[in-house]
Structure formats: structure tokens, C-alpha cells
Amino acid sequence: MSRDAFQIRFFGIMRWVVIAALVVATLFPFYYMVLLSVKPIDNLLLDPGRIWVSASEFTVNSYRSVLTSVEDGGQGFVLMLRNSALVSIGAVLLTLLVAIPGAYAVSRLRFTGQRKVSALFLGVYLFPATLLAVPLFVMFAKAGLQGSLIGLVIVYIAQTVPVAIYMLRSYFTTVPVSVEEAAALDGLSRLQIVRRIVLPLAAPSVMATGLYVFMIAWNEFLFALLFLAAEPSHWTVSLGLQQLANGVEVPKTVLMAGSVVLTLPVVLMFYAAERMLTEGLTSGADKG
Amino acid sequence: MTTVTQRPPATEPEPARPAPRKSTLRGQENRAGLVLVSPTLVIVLVVVVLPILWTIVLAFQNVRLVDIQSQGLFGNWTLDNLERVFSSPGFWSSLWTTVVYTIGSTLGSILVGLVAALALRKPFPGRFLVRGAMLLPYVAPVVAVAFVWQVLLSPDLGVVNHWGMNVFGWDRPIAFLTQRSYDVWGVPVPMALFTVIVFETWRYFPFAFLFLLARMQAVPAVLEEAAVVDGTTPWQRFRFILMPQLLPVIALLSVLRFIMTFNKFDDVYLLTGGGAGTDVVAVRVYRFLTARFDVGLASAQAVVLAVVLIVLLGLYFKFFGRRVQEEQS
Numbered sequence: 001m002s003r004d005a006f007q008i009r010f011f012g013i014m015r016w017v018v019i020a021a022l023v024v025a026t027l028f029p030f031y032y033m034v035l036l037s038v039k040p041i042d043n044l045l046l047d048p049g050r051i052w053v054s055a056s057e058f059t060v061n062s063y064r065s066v067l068t069s070v071e072d073g074g075q076g077f078v079l080m081l082r083n084s085a086l087v088s089i090g091a092v093l094l095t096l097l098v099a100i101p102g103a104y105a106v107s108r109l110r111f112t113g114q115r116k117v118s119a120l121f122l123g124v125y126l127f128p129a130t131l132l133a134v135p136l137f138v139m140f141a142k143a144g145l146q147g148s149l150i151g152l153v154i155v156y157i158a159q160t161v162p163v164a165i166y167m168l169r170s171y172f173t174t175v176p177v178s179v180e181e182a183a184a185l186d187g188l189s190r191l192q193i194v195r196r197i198v199l200p201l202a203a204p205s206v207m208a209t210g211l212y213v214f215m216i217a218w219n220e221f222l223f224a225l226l227f228l229a230a231e232p233s234h235w236t237v238s239l240g241l242q243q244l245a246n247g248v249e250v251p252k253t254v255l256m257a258g259s260v261v262l263t264l265p266v267v268l269m270f271y272a273a274e275r276m277l278t279e280g281l282t283s284g285a286d287k288g
Numbered sequence: 289m290t291t292v293t294q295r296p297p298a299t300e301p302e303p304a305r306p307a308p309r310k311s312t313l314r315g316q317e318n319r320a321g322l323v324l325v326s327p328t329l330v331i332v333l334v335v336v337v338l339p340i341l342w343t344i345v346l347a348f349q350n351v352r353l354v355d356i357q358s359q360g361l362f363g364n365w366t367l368d369n370l371e372r373v374f375s376s377p378g379f380w381s382s383l384w385t386t387v388v389y390t391i392g393s394t395l396g397s398i399l400v401g402l403v404a405a406l407a408l409r410k411p412f413p414g415r416f417l418v419r420g421a422m423l424l425p426y427v428a429p430v431v432a433v434a435f436v437w438q439v440l441l442s443p444d445l446g447v448v449n450h451w452g453m454n455v456f457g458w459d460r461p462i463a464f465l466t467q468r469s470y471d472v473w474g475v476p477v478p479m480a481l482f483t484v485i486v487f488e489t490w491r492y493f494p495f496a497f498l499f500l501l502a503r504m505q506a507v508p509a510v511l512e513e514a515a516v517v518d519g520t521t522p523w524q525r526f527r528f529i530l531m532p533q534l535l536p537v538i539a540l541l542s543v544l545r546f547i548m549t550f551n552k553f554d555d556v557y558l559l560t561g562g563g564a565g566t567d568v569v570a571v572r573v574y575r576f577l578t579a580r581f582d583v584g585l586a587s588a589q590a591v592v593l594a595v596v597l598i599v600l601l602g603l604y605f606k607f608f609g610r611r612v613q614e615e616q617s
Contacts, residue, residue, distance in 0.1 A: 007522045018407040019418060025490065026421050030428070032447065033436045049450035098331060101324035110314075111321025117329065130551055130573045131590045134346065134583055135339035158335035161328055190320055219429040221554045222574075238431040242558065245435060252439050259432035270427045274420060 030263070037062050037257035044253060062257035070232075075254070077261050079233065080240040084218055085265075087149050087236060091156040091217040092210045099161050099209070103168035104194050108180075121162040129159075129222055137226050147231035155223045160213045167212065171205035172198060211273050218266045237262045346587035369588035378567060383596065386550065386568045389485060394545040396489030398538060401496025406526070408497075409504050419501075426494035434558035437487055441465055468565040480564035484556055488549060496541050503537045504530065539608055543601070550597050569593045 035053055036044060043050075043057050068074020105111065106118055136155065137146075145151030175198055183197045199206065224239040235243065241258045244250055350366045373379060408419055425433060440446050443461035452458040462470065462479070470479040507530060515525050553570040556562060562571035569589065576586035 004521045011522050015407045026424050029436045048445045098327045102328035105321045105324035109321035111318045130570045132339045134587050135342040158331050241431050263428045263432045
């Protein structure tokens with residue numbers, strides 16, 4: 001066999017081996033998560049190697065325990081889901097409100113310090129969260145924002161706005177200038193142009209940016225831990241789950257049910273708009 | 289940058305127009321730009337830049353959390369914090385752990401991402417689904433996936449150890465996340481650190497995969513077709529045609545992943561709590577802050593971490609700077 005033929009055969013086989021391995025590696029942990037969440041803990045301890053669940057042992061008790069409110073002896077995840085939703089949706093709306101004008105300005109208008117602003121926004125993204133953690137902790141304690149969801153939303157806006165502007169900017173520049181000129185001739189003001197012309201045209205990228213912000217806010221853990229740990233009624237799902245794991249003798253099956261509750265909303269949302277998000281994320285990557 | 293050339297020509301001053309009018313138009317645009325960008329600027333300044341500056345100030349002050357309310361912003365200067373950072377037990381090993389963790393995770397995620405992108409490059413039935421599955425680790429919340437890994441790898445009820453003993457014949461369960469070192473055929477392996485790196489690779493290879501796949505699909509097919517005609521082997525086409533096209537993206541990814549992993553807190557904290565030889569600096573900062581309420585020491589440690597990162601990046605750009613710049617232009 002020639003070297004060429006051998007390599008074609010070899011890489012042809014390897015390709016499928018790699019695909020199979022990657023699918024197993026990415027999906028199995030999630031399958032395992034769901035599996036354990038519907039299994040009684042005794043059956044798990046009895047035979048940890050069995051990776052399926054029979055109809056007779058199937059149970060939703062773990063979910064019941066996780067979702068029941070604290071007063072009724074559960075873990076109160078419904079309240080946490082509400083907190084997480086409030087924080088994430090708030091972060092998405094406010095970030096877009098701030099980032100859309102910012103991205104428009106950076107991509108279209110000439111103003112003093114424009115280049116510096118662009119550089120600052122990207123530079124910010126590179127600073128460590130741990131460097132911010134200490135003073136923000138202190139600042140929020142002083143401003144009385146410690147333990148409040150508003151403080152958390154403010155941090156999430158600051159964490160996501162640079163990338164949001166970066167994502168939106170690269171899309172805004174693809175909207176033809178002539179369209180805007182025509183609108184300006186028709187007597188539209190700058191804000192009207194942004195709202196009626198640029199935004200509808202850039203809708204997919206706005207959606208993708210919103211999803212990105214939602215994902216970051218929903219999944220975030222460090223700042224939630226720092227600001228909210230002392231305030232159980234304000235816990236987000238991420239924080240609640242971690243605190244649950246720290247608690248005394250919580251069965252792993254309950255922990256996994258909590259993990260499913262935490263994972264499901266963000267995964268569903270992501271796949272509902274998967275195309276848009278990936279295109280938005282990498283739209284800058286194929287220019288080089 | 290492209291931004292300057294693409295501003296609307298409508299605002300270009302026309303030659304016939306008198307000078308004062310021209311400056312008004314420009315002034316208008318200038319003002320509009322500043323107004324539109326100011327909300328972002330304010331938030332970034334207040335929530336990011338100001339705290340960073342304050343951290344640097346705090347690092348040189350003798351403060352604990354309880355003192356901050358009473359004492360002024362400045363004063364009480366000291367170099368104690370820095371001295372204590374450098375002399376505290378475990379500082380150097382923690383820094384070394386951070387570097388190993390960061391380099392291992394960065395290389396791992398880019399390498400797996402590259403292999404995945406190569407495997408999924410050509411269409412096949414179900415490709416869209418496979419691609420979707422591959423993004424799952426990146427999309428899912430870190431708290432959830434960290435706990436699943438903990439259970440998977442648990443010595444008493446985890447499925448990995450169960451199979452390891454029953455199928456692969458391990459003589460005892462491996463404590464992946466709590467064992468500092470493990471002998472594999474006589475070679476000591478830093479087990480917990482290794483596991484954390486594997487976790488990080490698993491979680492972030494989709495990020496590299498997305499970027500690399502996008503770049504691969506932008507490479508003109510003609511290039512490789514011509515190479516086929518020239519009688520090259522698949523490996524040669526990868527090595528001499530595809531790889532040079534990917535290098536700028538890989539260089540950019542390395543920088544991004546390096547920065548993000550270097551400062552990473554959640555993953556290690558959730559998996560091991562910083563125990564068993566995985567005590568990265570970010571977790572130390574958190575511990576100084578919350579366990580001892582020692583704001584000065586925590587700030588000093590955070591600043592030292594940032595300075596080390598800047599130095600490492602400086603070295604990187606000195607050697608590979610041209611490549612990264614190419615990608616960004």
C-alpha cells in the first residue's frame with residue numbers, strides 16, 4: 001500500500017474513532033446526571049456500575065425534594081430559579097440597552113478617543129475577576145448592595161458589555177452605510193436610524209449577543225458566592241446548588257436532580273438559537 | 289482599524305460648505321458618539337477600572353474588612369502585605385501549580401479542539417447533531433458539570449472507579465480529586481492536578497473547536513485540490529497547507545485561553561476546593577478574603593497574580609507577537 005493510500009485509510013478510520021470518542025465524552029456526563037437524578041439512592045449504592053434505569057425503580061422523588069419550598073422541607077429551587085431568571089434577564093436587557101448605542105458609536109461615529117475606548121473595552125475583558133472581587137466586595141458592602149440581586153446584575157453588565165460591544169460592532173459594520181444615508185435624507189434622527197434601520201437589520205446578532213449574556217449570567221458562580229452567600233432568599237441556582245452540596249449528607253441523587261434543574265434552562269435556550277450564537281461568536285474569526 | 293474608514297460619508301464635510309458649518313457637523317458627530325458610548329464607559333469605569341485601581345491601593349495598606357468602614361481611603365501604607373505574600377507557606381508552589389494548570393489546560397483544549405474540528409470538517413449525516421453535542425460542556429453551568437464529574441470520579445459510588453476495578457482490573461479505587469500523587473508504573477503523577485486539567489480541557493475544547501472550524505471552512509478548497517493534483521498525502525496537506533492557515537487563530541486562542549485559565553477560580557474551587565496539590569492562586573485570593581477577612585493580603589496576592597500574568601504575556605508577545613497581531617488586523 002502506498003503511503004498516500006495508507007494515510008487516506010488511516011485518517012478515514014481515525015475520523016470516526018475520534019467522532020465516536022468525542023460524542024461519548026461530551027454526552028456521557030450529562031446522561032449520567034439525568035440517570036442518577038431519576039434513580040433511588042439505595043439502588044445507586046447497591047450497584048454503581050449499572051448505567052440504565054428500569055421502569056420499576058424510576059422515581060421523581062429527587063426532583064420533588066429539590067423543587068419543594070424550604071418551608072415544606074425541600075430545597076427551594078423554584079425560588080432560586082426565579083432569582084436566576086430575574087438576574088439573567090435583567091442582565092441581558094440592561095447590557096443590550098448599554099451595548100447597542102455603544103457598539104453603534106464605536107462602529108459608525110468618529111469621536112474623541114474612539115480608538116482608546118475600543119482598546120479599553122477589549123482590555124477590560126482580560127482583567128482577572130479575582131482582582132475585582134476584593135474591592136467590589138467592599139464597595140457593595142458600603143453601598144448596601146451586598147446581598148441584593150441588583151448589585152449582581154451591575155457586575156454582570158460590566159463583565160459582559162465589552163464582548164457584547166465587540167460582537168455587535170462587527171455586525172453593525174456590515175449594514176450598508178447607504179441604507180442609513182437614505183434614512184437620514186428622509187429626515188430620521190440618529191436614534192431613529194439606530195432603532196428603525198440598524199437594529200432590525202442586525203436582529204440576529206442582537207439575539208446572539210443577548211443569548212451570550214444570558215449564558216454568562218445564568219452560569220456565573222464567583223460573584224454570586226461573594227455577594228449573596230449570606231442571603232439564602234436571594235441565592236441563584238448555581239449558588240444554591242453549591243451550598244446544597246456543602247450541606248450535611250445530601251444524597252448524590254438529589255444533587256444531580258439539582259444539576260439538571262440548573263442545566264436545563266440554559267441548554268434549552270442555547271439550542272433553540274444555536275446557529276445564531278455560534279455565528280455571532282465567531283463572525284470575527286474567519287476574516288484573518 | 290476598519291471603523292474609521294467605514295463611517296458614513298454623509299457626514300463628510302462638503303468642500304463648498306463654509307468652515308463654521310463643517311465644524312458643527314463634526315462636533316455633532318463627536319458629541320453623539322460620546323453620548324452613545326458614555327453609559328458603557330461609566331459602567332466599565334465604576335465596576336472594573338476603579339476596583340482594579342483600588343485593589344492596587346489596598347495591596348499597600350494594612351487593612352482588614354472591619355477597618356474599611358472607619359478608616360479613610362488612603363493612609364496606613366505598608367509593604368507588609370507583599371512581604372507576607374512572598375513569604376507565606378505554599379506561595380511559590382501555588383504559583384507553579386497555576387502555571388502548570390494553565391499551560392496544561394490551554395494546550396489540552398486547543399489540541400482536542402483542533403482534532404475535533406478536523407474530524408467534523410467534512411459533512412456527514414448527523415454532523416449538525418454531533419456539533420451540537422460538542423458544545424454542551426461549554427454551555428452547561430460550571431457548578432452542575434463540576435458536581436457530575438465529582439460523582440463520576442467518586443471512589444465509592446462513581447461509575448469510573450466501578451468500571452476501572454471490574455473491567456480494567458484496578459486493585460483499588462482511585463481518588464481522582466483528593467489524591468495528591470499517584471504512582472503509575474512507578475512514575476508519580478500529580479493526580480488531582482491532572483484531573484482538573486482534564487476537566488478544563490473537556491470544558492473548553494468546544495471554544496477552540498468553534499473558532500478553528502470557522503477558520504477551516506474559510507480556507508479555499510482550491511488550495512487543497514491543487515495539492516491533491518500535486519500528489520501530496522493527507523498529512524502533508526494538513527501540515528503544509530491547512531496548518532499555516534490555522535496558526536494565527538491558534539496563537540490568538542492560546543492567548544485568550546491562557547489569560548482566562550490563569551485567573552480561573554470556579555472550576556478548581558468547585559472540584560477540589562484547592563486541596564490535594566491544586567491550590568491555584570485565584571483560590572488562595574478567595575481564601576484570604578473570606579476565611580481571614582484579610583483584605584490587604586488578598587489584594588496583594590491578586591496584584592501579584594496579575595503582574596505575573598502580564599510578565600508572561602509580555603514574554604509571549606515578544607516571541608510570538610507578530611502572529612497574534614496578524615490575526616487581529
